[in-house]
Amino acid sequence: MAGNIMLEVVTPDKSLVSEEAQIVVAPGEYGEFGVLIGHTSFLTTLKIGMLRFKDSGGGERLVFVNGGFAEVLPNKVTILAESAERRKDIDVERAKVALKRAEERLAEAGRKENIDARRAQAAVQRAIARLKIAGTRRAA
Amino acid sequence: MPTLKEVELKIKAVKKTQKITKAMNMVAASKLNRAQEKMQAFRPYANKFAEVLGSLAERAGGDEENAPALLVPRAEVKTVDVVLMTSDRGLCGSFNSNLLVKCERFLKEKADEGIEARLICMGKKGRDYFRRRKANIVGEYLGVVGARFGFNVAINAGRILIDDFLEGQADEVHMVFSEFISMARQAPTIQQLLPITSVEKADKEALEKEDTGYIAEHICEPSVEELMAEMLPKQVYVQIYKGLLETSTSEHAARMAAMDNATTNCKEMVENLTLAYNKARQAAITADLMDIVGGAEALKG
Numbered sequence: 001m002a003g004n005i006m007l008e009v010v011t012p013d014k015s016l017v018s019e020e021a022q023i024v025v026a027p028g029e030y031g032e033f034g035v036l037i038g039h040t041s042f043l044t045t046l047k048i049g050m051l052r053f054k055d056s057g058g059g060e061r062l063v064f065v066n067g068g069f070a071e072v073l074p075n076k077v078t079i080l081a082e083s084a085e086r087r088k089d090i091d092v093e094r095a096k097v098a099l100k101r102a103e104e105r106l107a108e109a110g111r112k113e114n115i116d117a118r119r120a121q122a123a124v125q126r127a128i129a130r131l132k133i134a135g136t137r138r139a140a
Numbered sequence: 141m142p143t144l145k146e147v148e149l150k151i152k153a154v155k156k157t158q159k160i161t162k163a164m165n166m167v168a169a170s171k172l173n174r175a176q177e178k179m180q181a182f183r184p185y186a187n188k189f190a191e192v193l194g195s196l197a198e199r200a201g202g203d204e205e206n207a208p209a210l211l212v213p214r215a216e217v218k219t220v221d222v223v224l225m226t227s228d229r230g231l232c233g234s235f236n237s238n239l240l241v242k243c244e245r246f247l248k249e250k251a252d253e254g255i256e257a258r259l260i261c262m263g264k265k266g267r268d269y270f271r272r273r274k275a276n277i278v279g280e281y282l283g284v285v286g287a288r289f290g291f292n293v294a295i296n297a298g299r300i301l302i303d304d305f306l307e308g309q310a311d312e313v314h315m316v317f318s319e320f321i322s323m324a325r326q327a328p329t330i331q332q333l334l335p336i337t338s339v340e341k342a343d344k345e346a347l348e349k350e351d352t353g354y355i356a357e358h359i360c361e362p363s364v365e366e367l368m369a370e371m372l373p374k375q376v377y378v379q380i381y382k383g384l385l386e387t388s389t390s391e392h393a394a395r396m397a398a399m400d401n402a403t404t405n406c407k408e409m410v411e412n413l414t415l416a417y418n419k420a421r422q423a424a425i426t427a428d429l430m431d432i433v434g435g436a437e438a439l440k441g
Binding site: 010011012013014015028029030040041042043044045069071078080082083 | 178181182184185186188189192196290291292295359360361362366367370371374378381
């Protein structure tokens with residue numbers, strides 16, 4: 001193996017992750033992408049979704065990211081997200097409640113393309129992503 | 141000469157006040173601590189953000205015609221939005237009045253130029269002040285400054301500002317906040333939020349920090365322009381959040397200093413009053429003695 005790549009996940013509240021990873025897989029705007037050490041410099045926006053990485057011990061870690069963007073340098077990946085949570089910190093109950101509320105709002109807003117509907121959609125996405133991550137069994 | 145009883149009561153009252161101010165001082169100190177930690181935690185995000193945005197702006201620059209709307213200054217400025225950040229609560233010395241004076245002067249300047257101003261008040265003190273003066277307040281956020289708040293507050297406020305700006309309801313947006321310089325110094329500051337001006341500056345700072353002088357030539361996905369469009373509103377949120385953090389920290393620092401002063405003053409007052417109390421007591425004793433001596437003399441006579 002060529003070595004590990006430095007991963008940093010930073011939110012306005014705190015620096016969530018700062019450790020070495022074997023591989024990082026992030027939800028890019030145009031689809032999920034994987035990063036190993038030596039990757040070309042690269043900048044992209046992120047979707048709401050799941051960030052996966054293998055820590056230096058080979059354990060798979062999952063992090064929920066709420067949009068933002070990623071800067072990839074050959075030896076370092078920096079994720080700037082408006083908010084992010086590690087899998088174990090996800091509040092499943094809250095996500096479920098949020099999902100229900102957002103779906104109700106979405107139904108109310110109907111198919112009109114207004115701001116409320118867009119926000120409700122984003123809320124639905126967030127809740128689903130959180131639940132998906134929380135529900136995933138940890139591999140290995 | 142005040143009577144003994146009066147002075148005694150006064151001493152008790154001042155001592156109670158002193159207890160309160162001391163407690164408030166300690167509460168402010170712990171809140172200040174937390175606010176400073178929050179500022180510290182935000183720094184990596186802000187720095188990285190400025191760095192990335194700066195390098196993007198450099199690459200997108202030169203294309204003046206297609207520059208994003210958030211960057212272009214309006215030829216004619218008719219209305220400005222002013223975001224005023226103050227605390228919700230008082231008892232923090234001249235903290236709020238400094239901010240209000242700064243804001244009022246700014247509004248006056250704009251009014252003299254014939255520019256209409258709309259206020260967005262973050263914090264009760266500013267809102268109350270300008271409501272009494274019948275200013276045009278279009279938004280208010282209470283319970284934010286000095287309390288626990290998240291990034292989403294900045295996003296919500298920022299989104300409204302940006303929408304109003306793009307719709308032409310406001311041609312410029314400024315922010316009045318208190319910059320936290322040190323424990324003893326908090327300076328009221330005005331910063332322009334929209335159109336965004338600080339991109340280049342942020343870039344230079346970021347470059348100076350990185351002594352290698354290496355700017356990554358990123359592959360951008362989607363295009364540079366789309367990335368810029370995504371990031372510019374966030375730049376506004378980041379600035380608002382920074383302003384809120386600085387103002388909160390300043391508030392607690394100002395309150396701490398004010399309460400420290402108050403406690404010292406109480407101490408001084410108690411000392412003076414105790415002196416007066418002892419004097420009055422002594423005077424009473426002397427008067428009693430004179431009476432007794434006088435009475436004894438009379439009996440002898």
